[in-house]
Structures are given as C-alpha cells and as structure tokens.
Amino acid sequence: MNTVLNCLIQQHDWRILPFAALVSVFSLLVALCLFDRARNVARRSRRVYLIAVPLVAGLGVWSTHFIAMQAYDIAVPARYDVSETAISLVVVVVAFFAAMVLALSDGGRAPRVLAALTCGVGVAAMHFLGMGAMRFSDATLSWNVPLVAAAVVGGLVLIGSVALLPLRAGALRIAVAALLASFGVCWLHFVAMSAVTITPAPWGAPTMPATSK
Helix, strand or coil: CHHHHHHHHHCECCCCHHHHHHHHHHHHHHHHHHHHHHCCCCHHHCHHHHHHHHHHHHHHHHHHHHHHHHCECCCCCEEECHHHHHHHHHHHHHHHHHHHHHHCCCCCHHHHHHHHHHHHHHHHHHHHHHHHCEEECCEEEEECHHHHHHHHHHHHHHHHHHHHCCCCCHHHHHHHHHHHHHHHHHHHHHHHHHCEEEEECCCCCCCEEECCC
C-alpha cells in the first residue's frame, strides 16, 4: 500500500489528476443515464443506445487513463505506438458494447454481474494494452506481479459490484454506480501503475518506479 501511495502522492502532478477523475465520473454518469434510458424503450429503439453508451463509457475511461498518465513525470524519454494505442481504445469500447448487450438480455442479476465484470476486464485490457504501447529508447519496463494482480482483482470487484445495486433506484443509484465504477477504474489504474518499474540503460538515471507517460 505504501508503494501505491508513494506513486500517487509523490510521482504525480495533482493539477492534472482531478481533471482525470472528473472525466471518469462524468462519462460514466452519462453512460449509465443512457443505459437506464435504453432499458425503458422498445427493443427496436435501442440501437442508438447500443452505439452511444459504449462510445461514451469507453472514450471516457480511455481518456481518464491517458490524462492520468500525463500527470506522471517519468523522467525517461518515451513515446506511444499509435496503432497499439488505438487498439486499446477499440478494446474497451467493444467490452462496454458486449456488457450492454448482456445487461439488456433480461432482468436477472446474473447477466448484470457478468456485464459489469466484462466492463472491468475491458478496462484492465485497455490499461495494459496502453502501457504496452509505450516505447523507450534507453530503458526497459518490468512489472510487480502481486501488485498487478491486486490492481486487476480490486478493479473487477469494485466495477462488478455496481451490478449488485438495486436495479430501479433512480438518480441516486445511477450516481452511486458512477462513483463506484470510477473508483474501480482509478484503483486499477494507480495500483497497476505502482507495479511498474522502468529501468534506464546503465549510462542513464538510476532505476525508478513509474506510472505512465
């Protein structure tokens, strides 16, 4: 836990992080409002929501991830592979689309839990694909496996627990769900970032833990 707190407090620009959090909460709030609307319209009228909800949620979470990455001063020259970065966006949007189809399949709790877990898996895949898109000219990247596991499991639990909230509790449920899901996204991001170590070449700076850049 100290590793995570040190990563969050000492290695990030706190002028940027609140903006990343706001993007996450707002985008998920809008997506959940649209999803709630989709549940209350005729099936043949849901097509627009099947497009809008995954795009809003996926773009919001993806943007949150990369905004938060820009808050970290990695102190090592790095760039992103554009195609791999784009793939990370596609993956999370597709995951939210699949989750929405599952959640709308019937009114049972099991499909909703599976849908929420699908969202969590999509967020995790997006995160690690985004990290995999990083390129270093004079450094290598390694992972602390236990922290990676804690990031993924914690994120899945938090995002998955959204499905356990009452199905029809109105605006309050939607707000709580958006906050809970956002916390899950942030947990996954920052715990996973604290699991990263970037090792510069021998002639460079000393080895340092990294989040993203």
